[in-house]
Amino acid sequence: xxxxxxxxxxxxxxxxxxxxxxxxxxxxxxxxxxxxxxxxxxxxxxxxxxxxxxxxxxxxxxxxxxxxxxxxxxxxxxxxxxxxxxxxxxxxxxxxxxxxxxxxxxxxxxxxxxxxxxxxxxxxxxxxxxxxxxxxxxxxxxxxxxxxxxxxxxxxxxxxxxxxxxxxxxxxxxxxxxxxxxxxxxxxxxxxxxxxxxxxxxxxxxxxxxxxxxxxxxxxxxxxxxxxxxxxxxxxxxxxxxxxxxxxxxxxxxxxxxxxxxxxxxxxxxxxxxxxxxxxxxxxxxxxxxxxxxxxxxxxxxxxxxxxxxxxxxxxxxxxxxxxxxxxxxxxxxxxxxxxxxxxxxxxxxxxxxxxxxxxxxxxxxxxxxxxxxxxxxxxxxxxxxxxxxxxxxxxxxxxxxxxxxxxxxxxxxxxxxxxxxxxxxxxxxxxxxxxxxxxxxxxxxxxxxxxxxxxxxxxxxxxxxxxxxxxxxxxxxxxxxxxxxxxxxxxxxxxxxxxxxxxxxxxxxxxxxxxxxxxxxxxxxxxxxxxxxxxxxxxxxxxxxxxxxxxxxxxxxxxxxxxxxxxxxxxxxxxxxxxxxxxxxxxxxxxxxxxxxxxxxxxxxxxxxxxxxxxxxxxxxxxxxxxxxxxxxxxxxxxxxxxxxxxxxxxxxxxxxxxxxxxxxxxxxxxxxxxxxxxxxxxxxxxxxxxxxxxxxxxxxxxxxxxxxxxxxxxxxxxx
Numbered sequence: 211x212x213x214x215x216x217x218x219x220x221x222x223x224x225x226x227x228x229x230x231x232x233x234x235x236x237x238x239x240x241x242x243x244x245x246x247x248x249x250x251x252x253x254x255x256x257x258x259x260x261x262x263x264x265x266x267x268x269x270x271x272x273x274x275x276x277x278x279x280x281x282x283x284x285x286x287x288x289x290x291x292x293x294x295x296x297x298x299x300x301x302x303x304x305x306x307x308x309x310x311x312x313x314x315x316x317x318x319x320x321x322x323x324x325x326x327x328x329x330x331x332x333x334x335x336x337x338x339x340x341x342x343x344x345x346x347x348x349x350x351x352x353x354x355x356x357x358x359x360x361x362x363x364x365x366x367x368x369x370x371x372x373x374x375x376x377x378x379x380x381x382x383x384x385x386x387x388x389x390x391x392x393x394x395x396x397x398x399x400x401x402x403x404x405x406x407x408x409x410x411x412x413x414x415x416x417x418x419x420x421x422x423x424x425x426x427x428x429x430x431x432x433x434x435x436x437x438x439x440x441x442x443x444x445x446x447x448x449x450x451x452x453x454x455x456x457x458x459x460x461x462x463x464x465x466x467x468x469x470x471x472x473x474x475x476x477x478x479x480x481x482x483x484x485x486x487x488x489x490x491x492x493x494x495x496x497x498x499x500x501x502x503x504x505x506x507x508x509x510x511x512x513x514x515x516x517x518x519x520x521x522x523x524x525x526x527x528x529x530x531x532x533x534x535x536x537x538x539x540x541x542x543x544x545x546x547x548x549x550x551x552x553x554x555x556x557x558x559x560x561x562x563x564x565x566x567x568x569x570x571x572x573x574x575x576x577x578x579x580x581x582x583x584x585x586x587x588x589x590x591x592x593x594x595x596x597x598x599x600x601x602x603x604x605x606x607x608x609x610x611x612x613x614x615x616x617x618x619x620x621x622x623x624x625x626x627x628x629x630x631x632x633x634x635x636x637x638x639x640x641x642x643x644x645x646x647x648x649x650x651x652x653x654x655x656x657x658x659x660x661x662x663x664x665x666x667x668x669x670x671x672x673x674x675x676x677x678x679x680x681x682x683x684x685x686x687x688x689x690x691x692x693x694x695x696x697x698x699x700x701x702x703x704x705x706x707x708x709x710x711x712x713x714x715x716x717x718x719x720x721x722x723x724x725x726x727x728x729x730x731x732x733x734x735x736x737x738x739x740x741x742x743x744x745x746x747x748x749x750x751x752x753x754x755x756x757x758x759x760x761x762x763x764x765x766x767x768x769x770x771x772x773x774x775x776x777x778x779x780x781x782x783x784x785x786x787x788x789x790x791x792x793x794x795x796x797x798x799x800x801x802x803x804x805x806x807x808x809x810x811x812x813x814x815x816x817x818x819x820x821x822x823x824x825x826x827x828x829x830x831x832x833x834x835x836x837x838x839x840x841x842x843x844x845x846x847x848x849x850x851x852x853x854x855x856x857x858x859x860x861x862x863x864x865x866x867x868x869x870x871x872x873x874x875x876x877x878x879x880x881x882x883x884x885x886x887x888x889x890x891x892x893x894x895x896x897x898x899x900x901x902x903x904x905x906x907x908x909x910x911x912x913x914x915x916x917x918x919x920x921x922x923x924x925x926x927x928x929x930x931x
Contacts, residue, residue, distance in 0.1 A: 233916045236889060236907035275592060278340045282629060294626030299635025301507050302345050302622045306332075306636055307643055308512040309348055309615070309666070311537065311651065312659035315447070316353035316440060317610050318360040318455065319395050321651075321659070322540045324348055325644050327609040331600035332637035336630040338596035340588045341577035343627055345618035345636070346600065348610075350663065350670075351436040352569050354443065355703050356398055356610050359561045362457040363554065364393040397558075398610040400550045404562035405611045406602025409570060409594050418590025421571040427680065427687040428710050429571060430673045431694030435706060437670035438462065438699055440663060445469045447660035448484040450477025450535065459701045479532040483522075484657035487515050491665040507625050512662050519658040520651055528655060535656045540648040547606045564704045569601075569613035570594055576614050580623060617666055686721070690714050723755045742918050744911060746853040751864035760867055849918035853911050865897045 252260075274281050306328045314324030328347045335346040369390040412420065442465045446453045452475075453468040494511030502508070528534035570593065577588045601611050622632050643651075680688035693713045698706025751759055852868070860868075889907065898904055908914040 233913045235905050237904035279337045291628040295631040298625040298627030298632035301625045303636035303639025304510045304513045308516045312662045313348035313353040318357040321537050329637050329640045330604035331612045334600045336634045340592050342629045343580040343623045344614040345622045349613045349615045358457040360394045360397045361455045363397045400554045401558050402605040402611045405566045406598045408566040410598030413591050413594030424571040427691040428694045431691035434673045435695045435698030437667045444660040447656045450480030480534050480657045484661045487658045487661035520654045524653040537654045573614040722749045741848040744851045750858045752861040753863040756864045756867035851914045
């Protein structure tokens with residue numbers, strides 16, 4: 211049965227908002243309503259004493275901010291959280307083991323150093339980190355960036371040795387892998403030390419805001435390009451071929467060329483093992499995704515693949531019988547701490563800055579997501595300090611740079627993790643393997659680790675879906691995404707990040723320079739007040755766009771007035787005949803209701819073209835046609851209001867540009883909806899001099915309009931909005 215809904219007759223009346231007050235201007239607000247508190251400036255000694263002042267409350271606050279674990283550990287609810295943290299820690303630790311081994315290959319160091327990097331930093335972050343859910347440790351993008359630096363500083367060509375084959379003419383060239391790996395470990399450790407120092411210093415200087423310059427499209431385009439680099443770097447392990455590792459610009463293209471040029475020497479057994487591992491991992495991940503609500507914990511596909519492939523490799527002797535590359539030596543126990551070789555520092559400064567910023571941006575972005583979901587806050591500066599300590603302190607124990615891993619963090623949170631106790635337990639799992647059973651993984655095929663890395667890249671490759679979405683929403687953000695991706699793929703991750711960051715900053719400048727402008731007549735459902743023009747611009751006014759602001763003002767207000775006046779002249783010329791002997795000026799703008807006046811025309815009168823609406827007059831010469839001289843309105847627009855609602859700041863160039871409005875238009879000007887900070891800047895810039903006074907500045911546009919409507923006749927001195 212069809213029902214007709216009729217509006218309720220007893221519906222409550224709409225809410226009304228009425229305000230009645232005098233019209234305010236800045237001079238009145240400053241002198242009558244706002245009385246700034248007079249504060250005597252503090253001396254340097256007083257400021258130092260205030261900063262260095264110590265009390266029990268301040269010491270406690272500093273301790274709690276530096277050691278966030280003290281804020282939640284004393285009140286840790288054992289019955290509610292312990293079981294979830296225990297399950298989460300074991301699940302994350304099982305996942306951390308194969309990823310640590312695999313990502314060490316990306317960093318171009320032996321696999322055991324990935325285990326070291328999965329233990330020490332995780333342990334330290336438990337005490338110094340503010341996020342309760344992210345999983346600290348090895349990460350593909352950071353590992354790849356480290357590997358590029360390591361290969362550049364310790365290439366294979368530095369460790370080639372020629373051996374004689376019985377005769378002096380026949381020699382064999384081979385690589386001293388032991389010396390090469392030792393050198394690469396030194397480079398990775400020094401790089402990690404420098405990354406930790408940079409992050410620690412930035413955190414102490416309260417530079418946690420630097421991550422905001424890495425906008426989301428930039429990060430997603432950059433990480434997608436990193437996924438391409440990672441995938442290409444693992445092809446040789448999947449196929450079982452020997453190719454050199456490249457770094458620098460066009461390294462991805464060189465790596466692909468090297469793989470395809472040597473693809474005929476593919477080890478079939480290696481390819482089969484790697485292919486089967488990839489299929490199994492993909493199926494397990496798909497099952498985990500499909501049944502994540504029914505499974506108490508995700509199926510640990512990676513550790514299953516590692517254990518099964520290790521057993522098959524050991525049972526069939528894949529290394530000896532089928533020439534399958536395996537992990538080989540994994541020393542038991544932890545190495546003693548050692549001081550890095552700091553002679554390598556000068557060559558690593560630029561790379562360490564890029565790795566420090568990227569690592570922090572990855573960590574803080576994911577930490578904020580989990581904090582928002584679970585209702586707590588994270589401190590960006592303390593996160594910088596925590597990551598800096600994790601990298602700096604751990605580097606003395608032979609680790610490489612770390613950050614948070616998205617895949618492990620999702621597992622840690624989804625399996626019931628509530629605090630970093632889960633991370634602590636995960637590090638204990640890694641420690642158990644390193645100390646007791648590390649030798650078990652020596653027969654592990656490298657192609658299985660390559661399969662783990664490649665399958666874990668699926669999430670990053672799904673970011674290609676951003677392209678059609680950004681095309682529909684924001685072309686500029688799409689350009690940032692594409693520039694970050696293309697530059698990082700072709701130029702390498704370090705130079706690509708620099709190019710992408712520069713392009714993102716240029717896009718901000720472009721947006722401020724290309725802001726939309728309009729006058730009151732073009733606003734939706736806006737009716738113009740007679741004699742008043744309101745000009746609106748969606749950006750601040752500074753050196754980069756001050757000329758564009760003036761040009762837009764001319765185009766929207768002045769040029770429109772010129773074309774309007776010419777149209778009226780043409781209509782008037784068609785209706786009335788002119789006296790050729792005594793030309794006069796007459797206005798045809800009857801609908802404006804403006805007083806008309808007959809002016810005796812003289813060829814010597816000069817008028818400036820380009821003035822305000824109704825004030826536009828053209829320069830006449832002796833050769834001008836008499837048809838262009840007739841009656842016209844004296845001043846149909848008497849006030850121009852500049853709406854400064856979106857203006858956040860103004861510099862000296864912008865202030866001078868606003869003052870030029872007086873020379874362009876002979877109308878009264880007013881500034882409407884000016885923020886308090888802009889008024890302070892204008893006073894510092896000596897803006898209120900001459901005809902520009904605080905009485906021309908109003909807190910809202912409506913104040914400016916009401917003030918302007920009181921004066922129906924055009925003043926001799928222009929007014930500013």
